[in-house]
Amino acid sequence: MRIKDLPDENLFVCGHTACPGCGVALSIRNAIRILGKDTSVYVPASCAVVFGSTYPYGAWKVPFFHTAFENTGACLAGMQAAFEKKGKKVISVGFAGDGGTYDIGLQSMSGAAERNDDVIYICVDNEAYMNTGIQRSGGTPFGAWTTTTPVGSKIQGNRTFKKNLGEIVAAHDIPYYATLSIGHPLDFIKKVEKAKSIKGFRFLHMFTPCVPGWKIDPAKTIAVTKLAVESGMWTLYEVENGEKKITHKPGKMKSVKEYLIMQGRFRHMSPEDIKKLQGWVCRKWNLHYKEKGAPEICEIELPEEHHAVTEEHREMHGP
Amino acid sequence: MKKVITGDHAVAIGAKLSRVDVVPAFPITPQTLIIEHIADFVNDGEMDAKFLTMESEHSVMSAAAAAEAAGARVFTATSSQGLAFMHEMVYATAPLRLPVVMANANRTLGGPPGIWCEYNDSMGVRDSGWLQVYVEDNQEALDMVIQAYRIAEDNRVLLPVMPCLDGFVLTHTVEPVEIPEQDDVDSFLPPYEPDVMLDPARPAMIGAFMPAEYIMELRRQSAGAMESAKEVINEINDNFAKRFGRDYGGLIDTYRMDDAEAALVTMGTVTSTSRQVVDELRQDGKKVGLIKLRFFRPFPSEELKNALKDISAIGVVDRSLSFIGGGQAFNETRSALYGLNIPIINHLAGLGGRDVTETQIRKMFELTLRAAKGEKVKPVNWHNTRGETV
Numbered sequence: 001m002r003i004k005d006l007p008d009e010n011l012f013v014c015g016h017t018a019c020p021g022c023g024v025a026l027s028i029r030n031a032i033r034i035l036g037k038d039t040s041v042y043v044p045a046s047c048a049v050v051f052g053s054t055y056p057y058g059a060w061k062v063p064f065f066h067t068a069f070e071n072t073g074a075c076l077a078g079m080q081a082a083f084e085k086k087g088k089k090v091i092s093v094g095f096a097g098d099g100g101t102y103d104i105g106l107q108s109m110s111g112a113a114e115r116n117d118d119v120i121y122i123c124v125d126n127e128a129y130m131n132t133g134i135q136r137s138g139g140t141p142f143g144a145w146t147t148t149t150p151v152g153s154k155i156q157g158n159r160t161f162k163k164n165l166g167e168i169v170a171a172h173d174i175p176y177y178a179t180l181s182i183g184h185p186l187d188f189i190k191k192v193e194k195a196k197s198i199k200g201f202r203f204l205h206m207f208t209p210c211v212p213g214w215k216i217d218p219a220k221t222i223a224v225t226k227l228a229v230e231s232g233m234w235t236l237y238e239v240e241n242g243e244k245k246i247t248h249k250p251g252k253m254k255s256v257k258e259y260l261i262m263q264g265r266f267r268h269m270s271p272e273d274i275k276k277l278q279g280w281v282c283r284k285w286n287l288h289y290k291e292k293g294a295p296e297i298c299e300i301e302l303p304e305e306h307h308a309v310t311e312e313h314r315e316m317h318g319p
Numbered sequence: 320m321k322k323v324i325t326g327d328h329a330v331a332i333g334a335k336l337s338r339v340d341v342v343p344a345f346p347i348t349p350q351t352l353i354i355e356h357i358a359d360f361v362n363d364g365e366m367d368a369k370f371l372t373m374e375s376e377h378s379v380m381s382a383a384a385a386a387e388a389a390g391a392r393v394f395t396a397t398s399s400q401g402l403a404f405m406h407e408m409v410y411a412t413a414p415l416r417l418p419v420v421m422a423n424a425n426r427t428l429g430g431p432p433g434i435w436c437e438y439n440d441s442m443g444v445r446d447s448g449w450l451q452v453y454v455e456d457n458q459e460a461l462d463m464v465i466q467a468y469r470i471a472e473d474n475r476v477l478l479p480v481m482p483c484l485d486g487f488v489l490t491h492t493v494e495p496v497e498i499p500e501q502d503d504v505d506s507f508l509p510p511y512e513p514d515v516m517l518d519p520a521r522p523a524m525i526g527a528f529m530p531a532e533y534i535m536e537l538r539r540q541s542a543g544a545m546e547s548a549k550e551v552i553n554e555i556n557d558n559f560a561k562r563f564g565r566d567y568g569g570l571i572d573t574y575r576m577d578d579a580e581a582a583l584v585t586m587g588t589v590t591s592t593s594r595q596v597v598d599e600l601r602q603d604g605k606k607v608g609l610i611k612l613r614f615f616r617p618f619p620s621e622e623l624k625n626a627l628k629d630i631s632a633i634g635v636v637d638r639s640l641s642f643i644g645g646g647q648a649f650n651e652t653r654s655a656l657y658g659l660n661i662p663i664i665n666h667l668a669g670l671g672g673r674d675v676t677e678t679q680i681r682k683m684f685e686l687t688l689r690a691a692k693g694e695k696v697k698p699v700n701w702h703n704t705r706g707e708t709v
Binding site for chain 1: 341369525
């Protein structure tokens with residue numbers, strides 16, 4: 001399927017109340033469009049419940065189910081079992097956030113993965129608990145400001161690195177795990193289509209910027225996503241039956257600073273912290289792209305005076 | 320056909336005869352035998368159900384709710400800590416009007432940890448919107464699983480039902496049980512065909528986020544459904560009695576209440592022992608009777624009032640404690656009888672699974688009879704408890 005072949009009919013329709021530039025809404029809309037109308041959706045507690053399904057309004061043109069936060073894997077399992085028992089051909093698909101997947105929903109997800117339940121689990125990863133107002137999750141990157149990792153006089157931002165969820169999910173020996181980005185639509189379409197064609201537990205891990213949570217310009221959602229891939233903060237790959245394949249390799253690694261500078265959540269970062277994060281990204285880059293030497297950028301000593309926040313940025317987002 | 324089986328086995332057979340579609344399961348003592356038997360039925364091809372081995376009770380009730388929402392008849396079982404662990408999902412299921420049936424093997428909810436019978440597990444979810452029925456023997460356990468589906472799936476109710484059976488006293492004790500014929504059960508219990516479900520041909524949102532502008536009406540509807548359930552329970556009890564020859568009385572059952580001066584209100588297996596004691600005391604000329612409180616939700620306030628209005632004193636036996644003073648059955652019965660001005664006292668016994676013997680029940684009747692004669696009796700009595708005298 002090419003972009004122009006995407007069905008015109010949206011199954012997650014406009015009128016929902018997501019923020020302008022919401023990465024989650026974009027991901028849901030396009031994923032469901034590709035999966036088609038014989039789909040039944042589970043959404044755990046998250047923005048997507050609020051902006052897509054606040055009674056008496058609903059943006060879903062497919063069946064929608066919601067109960068709690070930590071149970072996407074289990075609800076998909078139950079839903080799918082019912083469809084199978086009743087002889088119905090329906091794709092059970094879940095849209096869980098990073099909190100609902102990395103943290104509170106990890107056990108339930110692991111159960112569904114380990115049983116190889118015939119469902120599609122989609123993690124829309126915006127790197128913090130955004131629905132409750134931007135709190136740190138296991139998916140929050142190093143250095144990021146959140147309301148539970150505030151920029152204090154003693155401790156600044158999140159002190160841990162983003163959990164390697166991909167390895168955890170893939171370690172369940174599932175048929176398909178893939179990372180996706182809405183900034184790379186061809187890769188996105190291919191992976192959703194592939195997931196649709198495979199049986200068993202499929203996990204689509206979508207990188208979905210959050211405008212208020214990341215403090216970015218709503219017009220820059222796609223640009224930030226692209227930079228995440230180009231800087232190595234997000235890697236586009238898939239693991240099919242245990243075999244890992246990079247699906248898109250950026251030409252030349254961009255500095256993590258370029259990525260950070262676009263986002264208010266990183267604006268406080270000290271040169272030391274940026275260096276630390278750059279080191280983490282470089283190791284990740286080498287692991288993913290199997291490069292022997294460090295990328296050029298990792299050789300460069302970052303200047304002492306380096307700062308992620310420009311004057312222009314300060315003006316846009318306040319002090 | 321009669322079989323000598325445990326309560327857990329009887330419950331499992333009840334689920335099989337009810338032709339359930341999906342069984343999400345997780346082990347917990349003393350319920351585990353139920354899911355083991357069902358696993359056997361499924362793997363031996365005797366039962367055509369999807370058996371899901373979940374990774375926790377929370378996931379069990381999540382899968383149960385989702386499968387039910389997708390149009391399946393769902394059964395599961397739990398106990399104690401497991402029920403506590405799925406607490407959130409127990410509350411999610413009822414207002415979404417998903418008629419799941421889940422057996423609860425009553426077991427003490429720690430701490431301190433223990434595995435024997437106490438009602439503090441199921442009492443903790445008495446306000447979740449589930450119907451609760453406490454059974455007395457293994458036959459009733461089997462029969463109530465089948466009846467539970469008829470009640471739960473009735474359009475006037477559409478609420479989940481929790482048949483509760485005493486841990487070990489029933490779950491692991493064998494009794495002769497009459498196994499109904501599949502054909503008879505099929506004609507009693509039609510297939511589950513919900514009006515609203517997760518169906519791409521007719522998409523619906525189940526569990527939409529609900530603002531304050533609507534949620535109160537939804538609560539009112541749940542309350543209405545619980546109220547309607549009273550009529551449905553009695554109706555289905557009679558229907559079942561006609562077809563299978565076993566009449567459980569509906570919301571409550573009474574024993575030798577004619578001309579009784581003092582009565583005990585009991586739940587679960589304590590009822591059987593109490594029946595025995597009533598017979599013995601009647602032989603001695605004591606005018607005593609017994610009320611078996613079967614359904615705790617909906618709470619049979621009117622039925623209790625009618626059955627107890629001419630009595631001189633009432634003793635309520637509780638196998639769990641509410642920190643308002645005494646147990647839940649006592650407090651709710653007293654509330655139901657408000658205005659009748661009959662002395663009512665509480666007998667706490669068997670907490671943590673301690674045996675409730677005939678001696679204790681005799682003592683309960685003795686105290687209740689003293690209250691009937693106008694003597695002053697403590698309102699809350701801890702039976703067979705170190706440091707307490709009754």
